[in-house]
Amino acid sequence: MVDGLNSLGIPKPPEETRVVAAMSGGVDSSVVAALLKAQGYDVVGITLQLYDHGAAIQKKGACCAGQDIHDARNVADEIGIPHYVLDYESRFKEQVMEDFADTYLSGSTPIPCIRCNQTVKFQDLLATAHDLGADAMATGHYIRRETGADGRGELHRAADASRDQSYFLFATTQDQLDFLRFPLGNLPKTEVRALAEHFGLLVADKPDSQDICFVPDGSYANVVEKLRPGSGRGGEIVHLDGRVLGEHNGVIHYTIGQRRGLGVATGEPLFVVKIDAPNRKVIVGPREALLTAGLWMEEPNWIGPGSLHEACEAGARVLVRVRSTREPKPSRLGFHDGRPAVFFDAPEEGVARGQASVLYDAEGSTRVLGGGFIAGTIPADERVAA
Template sequence: MALDDTLPLNSLGFAKSPADTRVVVAMSGGVDSSVVAAMLAEEGYDVVGVTLQLYDHGAALAKKGACCAGQDIHDARRVAEAMGFPHYVLDYENMFREAVIDEFADAYLAGATPVPCIRCNERVKFKDLLATARDLDADCMATGHYIQRKVGPNGPELHSAADPNRDQSYFLFSTTPEQLEYLRFPLGHLASKAETRALAAKYGLSVADKPDSQDICFVPNGNYASVIEKLRPGAADPGQIVDMDGNVLGEHRGVIHYTIGQRRGLGIGGLVDPLYVVKLDPETRHVVVGPKEALATRTVPVREINWLGDGPFEGQPERQVLVRIRSTRPPRPAVIRPLSATEAEVELMDPEEGVSPGQACVFYEDGTSRILGGGWIWRGAA
């Protein structure tokens, strides 16, 4: 149905009644996306629930705290039945493996520290699932992410969630302007997760008390190394632990067992000062260790930049922003210097420790909640 300029905008921003507005809700089986679906159904929208099966649900049936498999698909289906809207399960296992899991394994083998949840949003949920939503003639797609979409003078903008403890902007920086036109995030304005659970209880949802997902969905108990060994046999070949001058200090059981900044579990005792992993060299199978100050990084090379600010990224003057270089760390003051349409040098005002290739560097507008985009850290930072 065409938009009617005489009608006020509904809660999803369309000038037509909720009943005439179709919205596909990406349902993981968790409480957040379930509340979004129930909320929109109660408001009278034409809701279609879609759940992606991303990996072997048979192996995941007993695994709690994941998403997109086994019990979670069952939970999403139960919510749809209770609220009276259709629900579909799409088998994306092959796509997920090719677009997310394989790169995760290869990045780890190359000595990087990947963030597969970002790639999943970028390459599966906000690409292929969004295309499916369009095929279903939906006006938009809604998710349970804690982030805000606000309409600014130049179109939709991405903003941090109202609750900083739930904010998922680090994992969604690669959302493109075109995707942002189509996406909606109905939970981003809530002050706390308690509000979400209260809504779940209000709607009588069976998932109201379901625990939040913790681990990467395809990595049981956070054991990355065991997953990579299965995907890439021989990946855990042992090697040498060396200092920054190349002196051998000990043996290790495989580069994939170590991360930049790690101190514990190195197995090299008898030293006066603690040593930290400062570099991983997969080609020589060296784990390079050094003092804590060797971890300090001021200049961070960033590529594959997705720019959400105003105007094209290339040609932008250098600007002061806030950047987040790990999901668990708060944004810090920095200067961005664009080098091309997709590359930049980021200078941190205060050195950060443990900056690792493979992590994301997300840009925030200083003084506001707006996300200006971000990119991927590569090479050795300095």
């Protein structure tokens, strides 16, 4: 206890503090529940059933169905906390899977894990936590929540950069952040595994979840075709110079920056530089055609100081990450046709509509300022239309 606060920063003794632990059945969320129980908190475990585990094709590393629900229930029994399974299948299908299919069909590249955090987990589940009288909701995400000078929550990158999940959590709102807690944010994965063994959890050696939970074999196109029958209609593969190089079997099979599997041979390395979904055209070109000078955002979320509008007006310096696997790059904020935009200090390659543009403090801190979904790009080479 420090200045009357418990370890979660709430002014109550742990035994009087109710915490809903979101339990996916994996090692991370299981350790969170066990840690909080060991610290004396009133812990309630909740697991979401996100798709029909009877009909779903189970694969190693999937989550939120079948065996994972069973594992979460067993962990709750092991540590002695109440546990509930909530059927969010219809919400998940509507808010995440349908959006996934429509985004692909529009020629963009979706990130369903962000949509899931944004809607099902941090909106619907969080509301349930409030209904249960919880003082906070804890998850197994590798991200840090720190209390700012104003007493409100700030989102910071995880201490273990190799596990950092800030890219997938940029859409967390300030009100959500004030209620959420991330107990693993300062820990490396090796220590989390060690804690699972310390608590004797049956999931201590369970593999991490991989890829997208509702994509059985890594084939996004098969899922889109199932959700939107007939979406795999073919079209032309066209070079930037206008040459028709071949045919494809559906734009859902392609993403910006893709090189492999194009099915055309011209003697030069070619990459997907644009997807013209309405006309069913995949446009290819040389690598330099992938370079962009900036981007503009839709559905922006800002959890930094002041407002996003003020930051754009001031041309604020930020670091921006446009892919989960890339390091944030120096940039500045501004406007493009009246919309919040990011302008890179150096041209960035393979920026794709539908992906996230996540903003970080540029002054050497680890703070996440927010971000948005990429709505369009500002080309470095005018041969490529935004």
